[in-house]
Amino acid sequence: MTFFILLSIVLFFLGAGLVYRFQDIARKSRFFEKDQDTWAKKIFDLNIKGFFLNTLFQIKLFKAGKLRWLAHFLVILGFVYLLIVHAMDGVTSGFFSWYQPGIAPFRFLRNLAGLGVGLGCVLFLLRRLPRFRTNRERVKRKKGDRFRGTASILLILALIVSGFLLEASRIISEPRFDEMVEEYSGLDEDSGQMDLEAFWVKNYHLVLKEDLSSKSIDYENAASLNQEYCLDCHDRPDEAFISTPLALGAKPFGNWLARFRVDNVFYWLHYVIGLLLLAFLPFSRMFHLIAIPVASTRKRIRPQSLKKNMGLLDLFSLTACTNCGFCSEVCNVYPNFQVTGNGEILPHLKIETVKTMAKKGLWDARTVARLRSGNDDCTRCGRCADICPSGIDLIRLWESADHLMTSLGCPDNYTQVLGTSFEQWTRQDLFPKDFGNSSLTSGLADQVAAFENCVQCTICTNSCPVVAHDLNQNDLGPHQVMNLLRLGEKHMATGSRMVWHCLTCYSCQELCPQGIRVTDILLELRTQGQKTAGQIKLSQLTNQGSDK
Amino acid sequence: MTDLNSIDCDLLVIGAGFAGMVAAARASHLGLRTVLAGNSGSLIFVSGLMDYLGVYPMDAKGVLDDPAQGLACLQSENSTHPYGGISHEQIIQCFEFVKWILGKEGLAYHLSPGRNLPVLTAMGTFKPSFMVPRTMEKGSLLFGEKKRLLLIDIKGLQGFSARQAAGGLAKTLDEVICLTVEIPGITKTIPPIILAELFEDPGVQESFVRQVLPFSNRVDIAGMPAVCGVHDSLGIQQKIEKMTGLDLFEIPGIPPSIPGLRLKNAFEKRLAALGVKFLSNTRIKDPVFNGGKFIFTGVTDSGKLSISAKGAVLGIGRFFSKGLNAGRDKIMETLFQLDVRQPVTRSLWHGTNFLTRQGHKINQAGIETDQRFRPLKKGGQPVFPGLYAVGSILAHNDWMRLKSGSGVSLVSACTAVDDFYQGVTKAKI
Numbered sequence: 001m002t003f004f005i006l007l008s009i010v011l012f013f014l015g016a017g018l019v020y021r022f023q024d025i026a027r028k029s030r031f032f033e034k035d036q037d038t039w040a041k042k043i044f045d046l047n048i049k050g051f052f053l054n055t056l057f058q059i060k061l062f063k064a065g066k067l068r069w070l071a072h073f074l075v076i077l078g079f080v081y082l083l084i085v086h087a088m089d090g091v092t093s094g095f096f097s098w099y100q101p102g103i104a105p106f107r108f109l110r111n112l113a114g115l116g117v118g119l120g121c122v123l124f125l126l127r128r129l130p131r132f133r134t135n136r137e138r139v140k141r142k143k144g145d146r147f148r149g150t151a152s153i154l155l156i157l158a159l160i161v162s163g164f165l166l167e168a169s170r171i172i173s174e175p176r177f178d179e180m181v182e183e184y185s186g187l188d189e190d191s192g193q194m195d196l197e198a199f200w201v202k203n204y205h206l207v208l209k210e211d212l213s214s215k216s217i218d219y220e221n222a223a224s225l226n227q228e229y230c231l232d233c234h235d236r237p238d239e240a241f242i243s244t245p246l247a248l249g250a251k252p253f254g255n256w257l258a259r260f261r262v263d264n265v266f267y268w269l270h271y272v273i274g275l276l277l278l279a280f281l282p283f284s285r286m287f288h289l290i291a292i293p294v295a296s297t298r299k300r301i302r303p304q305s306l307k308k309n310m311g312l313l314d315l316f317s318l319t320a321c322t323n324c325g326f327c328s329e330v331c332n333v334y335p336n337f338q339v340t341g342n343g344e345i346l347p348h349l350k351i352e353t354v355k356t357m358a359k360k361g362l363w364d365a366r367t368v369a370r371l372r373s374g375n376d377d378c379t380r381c382g383r384c385a386d387i388c389p390s391g392i393d394l395i396r397l398w399e400s401a402d403h404l405m406t407s408l409g410c411p412d413n414y415t416q417v418l419g420t421s422f423e424q425w426t427r428q429d430l431f432p433k434d435f436g437n438s439s440l441t442s443g444l445a446d447q448v449a450a451f452e453n454c455v456q457c458t459i460c461t462n463s464c465p466v467v468a469h470d471l472n473q474n475d476l477g478p479h480q481v482m483n484l485l486r487l488g489e490k491h492m493a494t495g496s497r498m499v500w501h502c503l504t505c506y507s508c509q510e511l512c513p514q515g516i517r518v519t520d521i522l523l524e525l526r527t528q529g530q531k532t533a534g535q536i537k538l539s540q541l542t543n544q545g546s547d548k
Numbered sequence: 549m550t551d552l553n554s555i556d557c558d559l560l561v562i563g564a565g566f567a568g569m570v571a572a573a574r575a576s577h578l579g580l581r582t583v584l585a586g587n588s589g590s591l592i593f594v595s596g597l598m599d600y601l602g603v604y605p606m607d608a609k610g611v612l613d614d615p616a617q618g619l620a621c622l623q624s625e626n627s628t629h630p631y632g633g634i635s636h637e638q639i640i641q642c643f644e645f646v647k648w649i650l651g652k653e654g655l656a657y658h659l660s661p662g663r664n665l666p667v668l669t670a671m672g673t674f675k676p677s678f679m680v681p682r683t684m685e686k687g688s689l690l691f692g693e694k695k696r697l698l699l700i701d702i703k704g705l706q707g708f709s710a711r712q713a714a715g716g717l718a719k720t721l722d723e724v725i726c727l728t729v730e731i732p733g734i735t736k737t738i739p740p741i742i743l744a745e746l747f748e749d750p751g752v753q754e755s756f757v758r759q760v761l762p763f764s765n766r767v768d769i770a771g772m773p774a775v776c777g778v779h780d781s782l783g784i785q786q787k788i789e790k791m792t793g794l795d796l797f798e799i800p801g802i803p804p805s806i807p808g809l810r811l812k813n814a815f816e817k818r819l820a821a822l823g824v825k826f827l828s829n830t831r832i833k834d835p836v837f838n839g840g841k842f843i844f845t846g847v848t849d850s851g852k853l854s855i856s857a858k859g860a861v862l863g864i865g866r867f868f869s870k871g872l873n874a875g876r877d878k879i880m881e882t883l884f885q886l887d888v889r890q891p892v893t894r895s896l897w898h899g900t901n902f903l904t905r906q907g908h909k910i911n912q913a914g915i916e917t918d919q920r921f922r923p924l925k926k927g928g929q930p931v932f933p934g935l936y937a938v939g940s941i942l943a944h945n946d947w948m949r950l951k952s953g954s955g956v957s958l959v960s961a962c963t964a965v966d967d968f969y970q971g972v973t974k975a976k977i
Binding site: 453455458462463465467468509510511512514515520 | 593868
């Protein structure tokens, strides 16, 4: 009875938790979408194939890592078996009259499933040890997140271990035996309870307080009693290939265990852990069990529909992330991280920051500036989304984060540069003192000798593929940028589209009859512009924050 | 940055303009280990026409029909012009060499059998030249019989107007029709290089032909700006000729010049095939002459290297290419600080009449050499035994006025390299 009350409470808690999470996700997802129609339309845009492949067979995980897939599959298969056949045995035996937890082959299968889950969890834990991590994975993760993951695994492992211990302690438990005998047979001292006890001691590893060896036992009577009352539900326990050895090992302490009813302790331990897992499912790492199928079922974004989907930041994708780190292992711009040390370049860290931003907006100027710069470094090559075992549409996520940051007032450097006035370029007091150099550093564009020989022959502009592509756009050509430099208008030059559109194909520099390093200068202006734009952005974000 | 590589070679050609390219080709053709250093960007400024001698003497009215006649006149006057010691036959041989070299890379040239070729310019005038790209060849035949001409310009291409050229031609030809062709997708301006690349697209060719076809019965020949493809210009032209049933020729235009780009590409490919080491965009500095050898430092954007050579050919151009530097009172040669033949004072550099037939004194300034193109010291002796100067840097050579730029370049380059080669082989024997 107590158990059912507890179960009801937990189920209520679980239901409420799920409703809360779903509502939260839906509300926050909607918050960032561009218009309601897009969301409504997208929600029905299903990817059924993706759902089956990735949920039932975890095909993406298989592609990502065989061992990881094995561990997952062991856990999932075992857990599903245990959940349906074992945890819900009341329901199961209602459907199948021949089902009894104590007979073959279910005892064996239960142990096997338990072993599978246990092994899977051990694999998970081993993989978390530093020595088994690849170099790229050793990037710092957030502490809370690691803890949540490990806690979930430990909880499952504890559930399995307590299950085995429960089974083992019950095999040898005399009080449990007495309870069963009383409930199902009504035998007493006179009608052969002792015979049955002895029979069980001999065949079922039961441990008794009193020593029966001196007494005369009628084994034939015992066998018939056993057949009559016990055999329907209890085979010999030997096929429980883990619990039985455990029980045999615990035999010397049998009496002591019986005295304290340790089997009942394990019973409650097992159930409480199970209920805990259930109750915290919506808020623990385990939520990915639900989020991944949902995320995998969402239709993937295609380049054609990218524009339409901008700003659609759905939290389901974000919560489906298990922070496994595969994405960062394949990340195309990982070298950028190595050079700049900006963790927001790496997908598995970036997604955490995006998650925070989805909840709190531009909460911290510095982190947001780093996220912006990291997300701008991303080439959208799609490798992360390809490998993501959770099937998250990461490209959509990065695009949406981009859009979101822009709409919240943190534009990319390109927009920042074009939207920066001359006053802003030169207002040094705007820059926080401790954020790198506070002005454009000296380079080619500051050395008169580097560009003074330009004769404005326009060969560079004529050979420029960007100019050729952009024929109808009225912006400067390379020779005009050089002329701005000659006029001392470096900031104006930095703000020109040419600097930011340059492909660095070097045809201008190759062809320049005066040997001016045109491309090098454009590239340098852009690099310095990036820095300055970053500083201006940071100062703007900081000011925004202080206004609030 | 301090990584010092070193290269050893027979001949270092300094300057990758037209003269430098020819010199490098000639040298490696003769079997010399050749290094070429410099910036080939200046080739984009050349028209693609190769003149021999279009005007002589300096103050002559009109142009020369027979360059050999001009050369004879020049030599009879004991002129100090670079052609001074070279025979007509030698000059023709040099032209043939260049034609052969470029032909190897599929850039076909038409060498005149003896007379100067009148080539139609974008202004509607005729310029005397001697060797022209095959794509321009038919334009030099306009004078013969009376021909009806279609002048085509392209919408968005700046620097060539059919109506402007037709205006200049009004006196020469009776019937000139102007046509503006539109290239699909081009609404405003289009740079020549991009347009030339577009012309390699069969779709663009077809659209061009569609617009020209209605005129094919009304004219005999059609002229268009030189944008007919970068790589296989003659092939594209022949294809269009076949489709329109019209004779077609290209008209050279303002920089960036597509014929110049073709020339640059052909030379670069040929030199690579010949095994010339081309140090593109490398500046040569600090020459040292020691023990019969030159040691140079080559400076690139990223590092330095040391080049030792038995001989050096100086084809570093004039003011634009920074081979000569005009100081306040004096013109200097920038690499070896050689003596520069020049007017005594700055006030004599230019005359008062911009288009004077005598030309301006400054254009005759340059490096004084002997007849084997070795720069001379004050006393008339060669500065170094293995040093040659070629191309526009040479003194007594107002090539703009005399219409002899390419001729002087290729003749001086070939002659200088031949002389160096003879010196090397003699020394070996």
